[in-house]
Amino acid sequence: MPDPSFVFQGTVLALGESTVPIVEADELTARVRVDRVIRAPGAMESVVGREITIQLQAPASVDTRAVFSADGWIYGESMAVVERGARAEVGERPAGVTAEAADTSMDELESPAARDRAAAFRSELGARLAEASRVVVGRVVAVGGLEAGPTTPGRLSEHDPNWTEATVEVEETVKGRAPRTIKVMFAGSQDVMWHDAPKLAVGQKAVMLLHRAPAAAGRRRANAVLHSLDVQPADAKDVVTGLM
Amino acid sequence: MTHVVNIIPNIFSGETNQDSEPNLAIDPADPRRIAASAFTPDPLGGANAPVFVSVDGGLTWSLNNIVPSTAGNATGDITLGFGHGGRLYAGILRRPGGLRLNILRTTNFTSPTVMDVLVDRTGSGVDQPYVEAARVFRGSAAGRDRVYVGNNDFNAASGRTATVDVSLDGAAATPPSPANFNARRIEPRATNGQDLPPIRPAVHIDGTIYAAYFGWRTGALTDVVVARDDNWAAGATQFTNLTDSGDGLAGQRVVTGVNVPFENFQTMGMERLVASDLSVGVDPRDSSRVWVAWGDRPGGTTNLTLHVRRSTDRGQTWSADLRTIPNAKAPAICVNSRGRVGFLYQQLTGAVPNQRWVTRIERTGDDFATFGADVLATVPANAPAPTFLPYLGDYVDLKSPGKDFCGIFSANNTPNNANFPTGIQYQRNANFATQTLFAADGITPVNVSIDPFFFLLTELAPDADVYVADWTDSAASFDRGVEPSSEPVFYNRSDVWTRISNAPGAFDANNRPVNEPPVNGPGVAGRNFAFARIRRRGTGSAVVATTHFLVSPFGTGSNYEDAGTMPDITVTMGAAVAEVTMASGYRWQLGPTSSTHVCLAVEVTTPQDPIVAPSLLGRAPGWPTTDLLVINDNNKAQRNMAVGPAGKGGFMTMHALIHNAALVRRDIVLNWERTRGEGRRDDRVGIIGGRSQILRPSGTIVVRDLLPGEHRWLRLTLHPGEDEPETEVAFAEMVGNVAVNGFAVAVRAAPTEEVSAYLLDRMISVYTRLEAFGFRRTEESVERARKVRERKVTDDTYLAFAAGVAESHDELVRELGSRVGRRDQFGLAAAHRLMRGALDSRAVDQVQSHHGALLEAIDSALTSLDTLSGVPADICQNLRWQVELFRLEKLNQLPSVDRLLRESLAFVSQFETRDVTVKDYPRAMQSVLDGLREAADALDDRTLMSRFESVAADLDDPKSLQRSHWEYLARLSTLVS
DSSP states (O other): OOOOSEEEEEEEEEESOOSSTTSOOOTTEEEEEEEEEEEOOGGGGGGTTOEEEEEOSSOOOTTOEEEEEEEEEEESSSEEEEEOSOOEEOOOOOTTOOHHHHHHTOGGGHHHHHHHHHHHHHHHHHHHHHHOSEEEEEEEEEEOOOOSSOSSTTOOOTTOOOEEEEEEEEEEEEESOOOSEEEEEEEOOOBTTTTTSOOOOTTOEEEEEEEEOOGGGSOTTOEEOOSGGGEEEGGGHHHHHHHO | OEEEEEOSOGGGTTOOOBOOSOEEEEOTTOTTOEEEEOSOOOTTOOSEEEEEEESSTTSSOEEEEEEEOOTTOOOSSEEEEEOSTTOEEEEEEOSSSSSOEEEEEESOTTSSSOOEEEEEEOTTOEEEEEEEEEEOOSSTTTTOEEEEEEEEETTSGGGOOEEEEEESOGGGOOSSTTTTEEEEEOOOSOOSSSOOSOEEEEEOTTSOEEEEEEEEEETTEEEEEEEEESSTTOSSSOSOSSBOTTTOOBSEEEEEEEEOOEEEEEEETTEEEESOOEEEEEETTEEEEEEEEEEEOOTTOSSOEEEEEEESSTTSSOOSOSEEEESEEEEEEEEOTTSOEEEEEEEEESOTTSOEEEEEEEEESSTTSSOEEEEEEEEESSOSOOSSBOSSOSOOEEEOSTTSEEEEEEEEOOOOGGGOTTOOEESSOEETTTTEEEOTTSSSEEOOOEEEEEEEEOSSOGGGOEEOOSBBSSSSSBOOSOSSOSOSOOSSBOSEEEESSSSOOOOOTTSOOOOOOOOOSSGGGGEEEEEEEEEESOOSSOEEEEEEEEEEESEESOOBEESOSSOOEEEEEOTTOOEEEOSSOEEEEOOTTSOSOEEEEEEEEOSSSOOOSSOSBTOOTTOSSSOOTTTTOTTEEEEOEEEEEEOTTOOEEEEEEEEOOSSSOEEEEEEEEEEESOOOTTOEEEETTSOEEEOOSEEEEEEEEEOTTOEEEEEEEEOOOSSOSEEEEEEEEEETTEEEEEEEEEEEEOOHHHHHHHHHHHHHHHHHHHHHTTOTTOHHHHHHHHHHHHSOOOHHHHHHHHHHHHHHHHHHHHHHHHHHTSSOTTOHHHHHHHHHHHHHHTOHHHHHHHHHHHHHHHHHHHHHHHHHTOOGGGHHHHHHHHHHHHTSTTTTTSTTHHHHHHHHHHHHHHHHTTSSOGGGHHHHHHHHHHHHHHHHHHHTOHHHHHHHHHHHHTTTOHHHHHHHHHHHHHHHHHHHO
């Protein structure tokens, strides 16, 4: 199971209350203020200061300040999330110190947030790296023209990956063995199903995590880059090798 | 009123996704519950993708993560459809997986539980799932969800890829895949290796399923094909009921050899064209009327052109283009409960670099001879830059929950009022003055992107849409005015009722009105008061609603007549009032010759919200077409419900009149279903004069060979259940798969004293009729019954009374039998004999049961006797039947036929508007006598001539004229049919 998608520091404002009308509150439903976002997509980092609902795994008390890990549930005027994973209490607020003042004194949480993002990236990249049959540093010297018809005969679909072949001059082999020049398949389609798959262009130099192309690509035993992490900037070679 | 909402939730204000290709589903039982979809990921990047949910009719929206997907991504293609009981179905292309079809279901679309995966199919790949769902109203499958998922399935043999995945019981579908879904291949012709992506189903509640698809033939040449199944796709073969008039294969080709481009790159503005522009819609009032809209590229053009065509004969023949829209894509077409057609599309206007995407809806009530158009959005076509394709979506969606139209489209989300001419509401943070979007903090600017926009177009403002509920189950669960009504039995718990005093009475624990059996008799003795609870779908301004009440004999198919001659009652609903119960009832009279077994109906109107013509006056629901007069029009409601008590050891007998309201000779098919209580094996049902059968939990009984206006009697014996307080059975008059009308009967377990009181009242009613029909020695019995009824009725007093009246039954039964003139079809003698036998044993339950059966038999015999002297309520049916007969080839050349047709139709039309009444009928018949005589002469039939002479002789009495007219038509029909 992937890590919780939302990690934030928050303060429990009330129990048995919901900020989302269609979420019926029970004793494990808490209204919390988001004091700091540690892990979330960029579009959701601006929820700092907003009150949200969290369905707790275990009871908490009002004024609890903790780092919550959660998955998304309902998003509306506010949002509701479901707690998952360990909760780390931030600590008692000293008497006479406001919550805001306490927050500003906790800059140490900034680096955990950054560390979290970096760790997630390394984890995902490491997984792709482990699955890759070859890893090379190379330069794209040619890209085959897009085929006129569907990649798979008799299967014309707007979601066709539009398999495209790039010729890559290998400068360095990081994993496995590779000849000096190799063919690499990639999905040329801009369709919603493939737009975030890596695209290769002539002149592009990159670290390529090569995988076995799907049978549907029509080339037996071909190399392919399939996932957005499969093509890394050439200067990320050290990062890649460091993960091996 | 037009209401357009950007449905991105406020908390997600920071998003810049390309939320394209939207789809919409509306809960048919509660149109406030709406689900929508787009290419929208979980805002927090989780593994499940969201659907948009609204529980307030689309005013506000949330996202709920319930679609299985992959972390950080939206799902692939997704469409939605609601079944019954709040079940939401989705068809998606699952990520990861490419062309991996998943069909999903949730029973609660606001809960966090991820949808169940019912179907998971990849193989050679499946594309563009498109979901429609509906509930079966009647028959052995009543209540089941039918689910249809059109898709382009590359697993199909021989490249015939157009497919509809069908579940005949979506609620019962249980993983693992394919649960109870079956992939039905609908393409019978050779293809160019495959069909094109869109396969669009449209479902009618009568079980008619249309499926439109692009049959790809060669090169870019494509046929637009509409296939049809007439029975839910539940038969041995599916989608084969419509065969092409050219090649005889399944599916009528609406047009052949059109150029449908497949260009999976930016080709129309920043949008692609991937042969996905196809929509089909069926008229909810009449499944024969079906519309199709598609996009193709005519020679010499660069963009897509949309076409709209219509069929009125179940897809066999099609009109020419009724609308043609150049430079447009994403057509969506649907029909509302009034037969008005909505047509939504997105058009690329202007010249580069000032092109705009204009989202427009057109509405017409006359097949686009005239139409209104609303521009919902006009936005720059060159921004934002596309993230992927489709830019706006390969389709949009349009639905009609009743009178209104709801739809969804995607567009540039710049907060600029000029971009949304009919008005706009944003949930996300936006400053329209500076045309700036802001993140959830209200401070951080956010770039423009593509968002989904929901819209609601009200044909009638909610506060003006008055209705009478067809059903109520509790204060929270009741008919909210949806059209058609969402409950299959719409006549046993409606908000129209009658009382014997001028007070509406209290509502019961289920928030239902308490109906009282009406009384008959002269003057005050036959005075009743009809009530209605009037609701409306919103509040805002005061309205004055007019209530008009009608009655017909209890059963199905009998034509309604005005309940009384008093002026209609108006009811004022204050500005903030959504529900009013009539404080004072409509006084109506049941004369001494009338049975108290009646159906009651109400039509509520306001100047803004009239009933949908025709009125029930002179008609029965479902006829002369199968238009569902009551459930398709929330201004009408009817109560066809008979309830009686029986002692624990006894039973109740009830008769229902089965009348042929059609204009053709036919068998009447009645489906029954126990709707409450399990009942007992000795419950029986049968047609009087025929054999009875065990009343199983559900079944069918066929009433054979009835002429128009003819009737038979259905007899039902019901025993009170062992544990249930009430046992109920509902009968539906079926025409094909459609329940056009019906009635319900319930027996309530009651103490014998209560049963005795009921029987005494019933006897007073029936004996009053006997007296009015001139039977002797009845007045004395009525008086005795009244006296007994004035005191507390005990078993002893009842038995003594019953023994007394039984003495008089011998003569009465004999006399009644001779007056009815046929053998004792009602079983009068047997009921009398059984009652006497029970009296000997002093078994109160049994005496009551047989006494009740005897009273029912007498009542029905009297009604039949009355029918022989004419039925004024059937006058219009006579005239409509007359029109049908004189249009036949053997008669349509007669010299006076034009006048006959004109006068007949004019009377029917004026009768509905109350410009003429029953008393004007003789004058109308006088004007058509020449035509009737010419027919008798032309056919040279002595019987017909004799019956013509009877018609001519009865011109001074509308009631007897109706009968002689009917006998003339009955004879005529045998000669010309």
